[in-house]
Amino acid sequence: MILAKNITKEYGEQIAVNNLSLDIPQGQFFGLLGPNGSGKTTTIHMLSTLIRPTSGSISVNGIDVQKGPQTVRKSIGLVFQESALDRTLSIEENLYFCAGLHNISKKSAGPRVNELLELFELQSKKNATVGNLSGGMRRAVDIIRGVLHAPKVLFLDEPTVGLDLPSRRRIWRFIKQLIDEQQLTVVLTTHYLEEAAPCDNVAFIKEGSLVSEGAPEKLIDQLGKTIIEVNGSDTNALIERLKLKKYEYMIEGGVLLIRIKDYETNKLDVIQSTLRDEADAISVRKSNLNDVFLWLSSNDHGLK
Ligand SMILES: Nc1ncnc2c1ncn2[C@@H]1O[C@H](COP(=O)(O)OP(=O)(O)O)[C@@H](O)[C@H]1O
Ligand SMILES: [Mg+2]
Incomplete structure (x- = not known):
């Protein structure tokens, strides 16, 4: 559905995107x-x-974006960080206005508007003024606006920035439903890496270049499923104490992180009993995409 070959964007001296290639199939x-x-x-x-x-x-849906930008625009929906809604209008007024921009009459947009309001649990709020909605609801309306014209691809740029955790979870649930029920291809960006766990595929970029790509579970498996976090005032002493050479570790924000392949209780026991005196706290948790990126980006401890 989306094929990008060696794309680069320079702003003067600054290289914002560096030789990036992506291949995103339909429905992904x-x-x-x-x-x-x-x-x-x-x-x-x-x-x-x-x-x-x-x-x-x-190319998007087989069409070169330089040659046929107008055609491409008809098949895509955009939701960016800044809301595209008129805060003085109601939800419904906003959506019918948007339908008008796509040359869809109010009559023919009606069923689609209702279906989407239903999907996002906003049917009872349709007459509410957008300016009076919570941030999470407004974001939901932005997403409805983005898919009103039934695009094949939806681009979401940091859709959950500034939202609290429950609102973020709701937005994710809606997006998953859209993908499952409407066979949309969704391209999402986020810097809350752990939020991308439901993605089919992710690409990590750093300073404009691709660092790694793959299915989240696969990347997490490669890293190791468990992370042990050790807090202590002297991390160097902790490392010494543990003679950590046998373990894959890194220090992030003053916290010692040790990755282990699985929930290997004997390793956990060894680490816990060895560090009991030096450590202020030791905790065990599942690894996530944030850990994958930390390890990928760290020069000393690559993932290979
Ligand atoms: N219009 C622009 N002019 C100059 N530099 C830009 C412009 N847009 C983005 N950049 C630079 O390109 C880099 C990537 O920016 P951006 O794509 O916005 O990153 P992200 O969305 O991952 O936060 C940044 O260093 C940013 O300052
Ligand atoms: Mg951005």
């Missing part, structure tokens, strides 16, 4: 992940015809 839930400033928005803007790559080529 794809996550483009990376820290702030890594080039996610620039990539989405290129894929969605809003800016031109400095070099490289992109």
Whole structure:
């Protein structure tokens, strides 16, 4: 559905995206992940015809974005961080206005509007003024607006930034439903890496370049399923104490992280009994995509 070949975007000296290639099949839930400033928005803007790559080529649904941007625009929906809604209008007024922009009459948009309001549990709020909605509800309306014209691809750029955890979870549930029920291809960016766990495939970018790509479970398996976190005032002493050479560890934000392949109780016991005196706290948790990225980005401890 989306094929990007060696795309680069330069802003003067600054290379925002560097020789990136992506191949996203129809119906895939794809996550483009990376820290702030890594080039996610620039990539989405290129894929969605809003800016031109400095070099490289992109096709969406078989159409070259440079040759047929208008055609491509009809088949895509965009939800960006800044809301595209009119806060003085109601939910329904916003959606019918948006339908009008796509040349869809109010009459023919009606069933689709109702179906989406139902899906997002907003039917009872349809007359509420958008400015009075919670951040999470407003985001939901933005997403409905993005898919109103039944696009084949939906681009979501950091859709959950600024939302509290329950609202974020709801938004994710809605997006999963859209994918399952409407066979959408979804390209999501987020810097909350662990949020991308439901994606079919993710690509990590750092400073504009691809660092790694694959299914989240596969990447997490490669890393090791369990992380032991050790807090202590002197991490070097902890490392010494443990003679950590046998373990794969790194230090992040003053916390010692040890990755182990699985829930290997004997390793856990050894680590816990060895560090009991030096450590302030030892905890065990499942590893997530954030850990994968930390390890991938760390120069000393690559993942291979
Ligand atoms: N219009 C622009 N002019 C100059 N530099 C830009 C422009 N847009 C983005 N950049 C730079 O490109 C890099 C990537 O930005 P962006 O794609 O917004 O990252 P992300 O979305 O991952 O936070 C950043 O260093 C940013 O400052
Ligand atoms: Mg961005």
